[in-house]
Amino acid sequence: MAEGMSRIASGRVVGEGLVIVVSILLAFAIDAWWDEQQAREEEQQILAALASDFSATRETVLRTTVLYEQARDSTYRLLGLLAEDLSRVPAPELHRLIRWSLGAWSFDPRLPTYSRIVSSGSLGLIQSDALRGQMATVVDELADGQDYYRELFRRGTLVEEPFLIQHAPGYEVWRNKGEADLPFPDLPFAWDPNELRTRQFATLLASRQSWTIDVVSIGNGVVREIDVALELIREAQGR
Secondary structure (H helix, E strand, C coil): CHHHHHHHHHHHHHHHHHHHHHHHHHHHHHHHHHHHHHHHHHHHHHHHHHHHHHHHHHHHHHHHHHHHHHHHHHHHHHHHHCCCCHHHCCHHHHHHHHHHHCCCCCCCCCCHHHHHHHHHCHHHHCCCHHHHHHHHHHHHHHHHHHHHHHHHHHHHHHHHHHHHHHHCCCHHHHCCCCCCCCCCCCCCCCCCHHHHCCHHHHHHHHHHHHHHHHHHHHHHHHHHHHHHHHHHHHHHHCC
16 A cells, blocks of 8 residues: 555656646746747837838938939030030029039938847847848948949039139039029129030039939939838738
């Protein structure tokens, strides 16, 4: 009888041990499930913020690209006019074309959520490999656009504006007014706009035109890449 009771006691110990093990495993499973739920909830919050950031950046890039398209078209027109008598061109049109042709605008990328999750190490919460790769592509394209903007701004400051200050009296004051369609200041003396008809100015415009065409291409490319990223975000949100 003692032997039977010993076997019962042993069985009870084994049974209680199994219950403890199963309870521990179940607790681990519940914790893992909870952590996964928290991670997915945080992922959804990140995706919503990313969608907002990328949509806003898309609109900014579109507006900036339109400005560069205007600059490109103005440069085409101005280059064509250099073959004519510039004194016959209405002064407001000539001044507007000059201002637009030499404009430079930042794409002003605003992707705080992407920057935050990259710096904090939270990028891994996004399950989609395709989305992570696409967002990096957008950021790289935007960086290219910003590089072009900085180069155009540099060229304007160091090369183009000094030429215009010398050959278009009043430009130095006019250039800092901020509006592309601002009327050129009245001059107290006669100025022959044909002074601009030089090989140097034509070369400056042709070079500027080439750079501007590239920026337009980059801007349109960024919009396409953002559209792909937004579609991937929507897919991830619906998962």
